[in-house]
Amino acid sequence: MALLEVNNLDVRFALRGGDVRALRDVCFSLDRGERLGIVGESGAGKSVAAFSLLNLIAKPGYIAGGSITFDGEELSGMKDRGLRRIRGNRISMIFQDPMMTLNPVLSIGEQMVECLKAHRRISTREARAISLHKLNQVQIPSPETRLDQYPHELSGGMRQRVIIAIALLLDPDIIVADEPTTALDVTIQAEIMDLLLELCEKHNVGLVLITHDLGVVSQVTQRMLVMYAGRVIEQGPTREIINDPQHPYTQGLINALPQMATPGSRLNQIPGSMPSLSNLPSGCAFHPRCGFVNDANGEPRKACLDKVPGFVDSGNCRVACHMVAELVNQQQRDSREEIL
Amino acid sequence: MTAAVSQHDPKASAATADSREQDNAAPLMEIRNLYKRFSLSGDFLEQLKFKGGKLVREQEHVHAINGIDIDIRRGEALCVVGESGCGKSTVARTVMGLLSPSKGEIHYDGQRIDHLSAKELLPFRRRMQMIFQNPYASLNPRMTIQQTLEEPIRLHHPDWSKERVRDQVRDVMDSVGIDPDWGSRFGHEFSGGQRQRIAIARALAVDPEFIVADEPISALDVSIQAQVLNLMMEAQQQRNLTYLFITHDLAVVEHFGTRVAVMYLGMVCEIAPTGTLFAKPRHPYTQALLSAIPRLEDDRPQHIRLQGEVPTPVNLPPGCVFHGRCPHANERCRQEVPALIDVEGGARVACHGVEEGRL
Numbered sequence: 001m002a003l004l005e006v007n008n009l010d011v012r013f014a015l016r017g018g019d020v021r022a023l024r025d026v027c028f029s030l031d032r033g034e035r036l037g038i039v040g041e042s043g044a045g046k047s048v049a050a051f052s053l054l055n056l057i058a059k060p061g062y063i064a065g066g067s068i069t070f071d072g073e074e075l076s077g078m079k080d081r082g083l084r085r086i087r088g089n090r091i092s093m094i095f096q097d098p099m100m101t102l103n104p105v106l107s108i109g110e111q112m113v114e115c116l117k118a119h120r121r122i123s124t125r126e127a128r129a130i131s132l133h134k135l136n137q138v139q140i141p142s143p144e145t146r147l148d149q150y151p152h153e154l155s156g157g158m159r160q161r162v163i164i165a166i167a168l169l170l171d172p173d174i175i176v177a178d179e180p181t182t183a184l185d186v187t188i189q190a191e192i193m194d195l196l197l198e199l200c201e202k203h204n205v206g207l208v209l210i211t212h213d214l215g216v217v218s219q220v221t222q223r224m225l226v227m228y229a230g231r232v233i234e235q236g237p238t239r240e241i242i243n244d245p246q247h248p249y250t251q252g253l254i255n256a257l258p259q260m261a262t263p264g265s266r267l268n269q270i271p272g273s274m275p276s277l278s279n280l281p282s283g284c285a286f287h288p289r290c291g292f293v294n295d296a297n298g299e300p301r302k303a304c305l306d307k308v309p310g311f312v313d314s315g316n317c318r319v320a321c322h323m324v325a326e327l328v329n330q331q332q333r334d335s336r337e338e339i340l
Numbered sequence: 341m342t343a344a345v346s347q348h349d350p351k352a353s354a355a356t357a358d359s360r361e362q363d364n365a366a367p368l369m370e371i372r373n374l375y376k377r378f379s380l381s382g383d384f385l386e387q388l389k390f391k392g393g394k395l396v397r398e399q400e401h402v403h404a405i406n407g408i409d410i411d412i413r414r415g416e417a418l419c420v421v422g423e424s425g426c427g428k429s430t431v432a433r434t435v436m437g438l439l440s441p442s443k444g445e446i447h448y449d450g451q452r453i454d455h456l457s458a459k460e461l462l463p464f465r466r467r468m469q470m471i472f473q474n475p476y477a478s479l480n481p482r483m484t485i486q487q488t489l490e491e492p493i494r495l496h497h498p499d500w501s502k503e504r505v506r507d508q509v510r511d512v513m514d515s516v517g518i519d520p521d522w523g524s525r526f527g528h529e530f531s532g533g534q535r536q537r538i539a540i541a542r543a544l545a546v547d548p549e550f551i552v553a554d555e556p557i558s559a560l561d562v563s564i565q566a567q568v569l570n571l572m573m574e575a576q577q578q579r580n581l582t583y584l585f586i587t588h589d590l591a592v593v594e595h596f597g598t599r600v601a602v603m604y605l606g607m608v609c610e611i612a613p614t615g616t617l618f619a620k621p622r623h624p625y626t627q628a629l630l631s632a633i634p635r636l637e638d639d640r641p642q643h644i645r646l647q648g649e650v651p652t653p654v655n656l657p658p659g660c661v662f663h664g665r666c667p668h669a670n671e672r673c674r675q676e677v678p679a680l681i682d683v684e685g686g687a688r689v690a691c692h693g694v695e696e697g698r699l
Contacts, residue, residue, distance in 0.1 A: 266573070323563075
């Protein structure tokens with residue numbers, strides 16, 4: 001059994017006009033030491049998926065159904081008291097904006113010691129020693145002085161290193177990182193991602209990396225999920241999805257990258273934009289933008305318009321698309337006929 | 341004063357339009373030895389301090405741009421890249437006349453424009469337009485799209501009839517892929533990508549020849565970025581536009597740019613044709629920047645790790661601004677500011693190491 005298993009997760013936001021369903025039928029799992037990327041555009045639900053793991057969804061949002069099992073324990077519906085044992089301790093989080101995450105009125109050392117003492121019965125002296133060790137691990141120069149400095153005295157890159165040190169403080173099993181480098185410059189981003197990757201590998205820590213940057217996912221993770229309008233539409237090994245995406249949306253997303261086109265030529269754009277969650281199209285949410293909605297006869301596939309696609313296995317990947325399902329069925333029929 | 345006015349009468353600019361066709365090689369925009377400082381010290385009284393029993397005046401400045409020379413050629417897309425705080429947005433704003441330079445000159449189509457008054461600048465403002473980063477902030481929330489797009493046309497063509505203005509708005513909305521019937525809607529009714537299209541339409545409404553785009557796609561999602569980039573490239577072909585494109589996204593630069601200027605701490609460290617720069621970056625900073633792009637390819641490339649961080653632009657380091665993080669820096673780099681020198685492939689690099697043949 002996997003360390004973390006999410007099944008049929010359903011998250012809703014109770015708004016005046018009725019519930020908006022931010023996540024539907026989200027399923028994924030994470031093994032010990034595995035690195036999983038969650039990719040999608042803004043509004044796809046990737047951050048909601050990450051926050052719901054530790055029940056960090058603020059009202060009016062709530063988990064309406066599904067299960068989140070971590071190391072045999074059910075997290076959804078768990079009381080805050082129980083969650084506090086896990087939050088920051090066995091599953092820690094890294095948030096997007098290093099300027100907002102640290103408390104501006106506490107020194108770095110105080111914040112680290114506070115976190116350690118909340119979970120372990122140790123003296124301040126011991127806690128400081130552990131903090132110092134972790135700051136060393138994230139390669140912060142002169143960590144002794146940093147411990148007594150305040151967040152505003154550090155640059156963005158340094159703050160994100162401190163945040164990684166805090167995330168690693170209690171030797172967690174999983175780190176959930178929500179766009180950890182989006183607010184940083186490219187050279188700093190490369191350093192931080194290298195560091196995070198190195199530490200996760202060294203300490204066998206699992207990583208759930210939420211990002212919109214396919215380049216980052218491709219370099220850091222082993223498996224990935226692609227989300228669209230609150231659903232997972234494709235998942236599988238990162239390399240296979242990047243090299244041979246099956247879902248038309250994933251294909252569009254990868255082909256839209258400037259690095260996939262010859263310089264100066266027209267980019268392959270996906271027409272239109274992601275629908276609002278409160279007003280989703282019928283059937284497959286991607287069908288109005290999909291270039292493969294028509295079948296062999298040039299008619300729109302009825303299933304695409306009416307029915308939400310379920311997952312089909314295509315190689316090592318799972319894809320939610322009627323067109324791919326047809327192809328897979330066709331292939332299976334062909335191979336069956338060959339055997340007969 | 342009269343001389344200044346006659347410089348901008350329509351006949352004179354028609355004459356320059358003729359000479360433009362003869363001499364296509366002359367740059368459209370010339371930035372000469374540009375400096376921009378921002379004071380951090382407040383007004384005069386706040387600058388007064390007691391030191392050793394004496395009253396002294398102290399001033400601190402952010403040195404945003406420190407002597408850059410850039411030519412922008414007609415019809416090209418010049419991309420300026422660099423990390424946050426390197427002064428690339430300040431370049432865009434200074435070029436547009438939104439900020440006045442502390443030192444140096446800006447020439448547009450052969451005429452100096454940096455010292456002109458707002459009134460004198462008006463004819464140039466029609467020819468150069470700007471697209472801003474955040475389409476959520478750059479559209480007036482109280483104006484309909486029709487009003488937003490009509491405003492620049494009326495300002496620059498006060499003699500146009502209502503019908504002509506309306507036709508122009510319809511044309512420009514059509515050309516950016518926004519349904520002209522949506523004119524009565526407000527900005528908030530559109531998605532980010534659509535808003536950026538409207539912002540582009542506003543820039544195109546007065547038929548400019550030069551567009552400064554300050555991170556026009558960084559607030560947008562990947563699939564929308566491609567749409568907006570395509571739109572900007574189409575507009576460039578159809579209208580023969582010249583772009584100054586500010587971005588931090590090197591993948592976009594590789595696709596979009598004719599030439600690239602790499603900035604670090606208010607200075608240009610390398611300026612080169614895009615192909616040359618990506619095939620053979622010469623400046624150590626450019627090399628580090630290119631190696632940091634997260635690529636889709638399988639092999640995990642070795643990032644060139646830079647030591648330390650970008651120094652503050654308040655107290656500039658002496659010598660080459662990059663020496664503190666450069667793995668190849670020597671004594672000369674710590675002392676002497678490198679000038680841009682020509683190297684092969686049409687590139688210009690400001691690096692002592694390249695000049696001495698060490699790199």
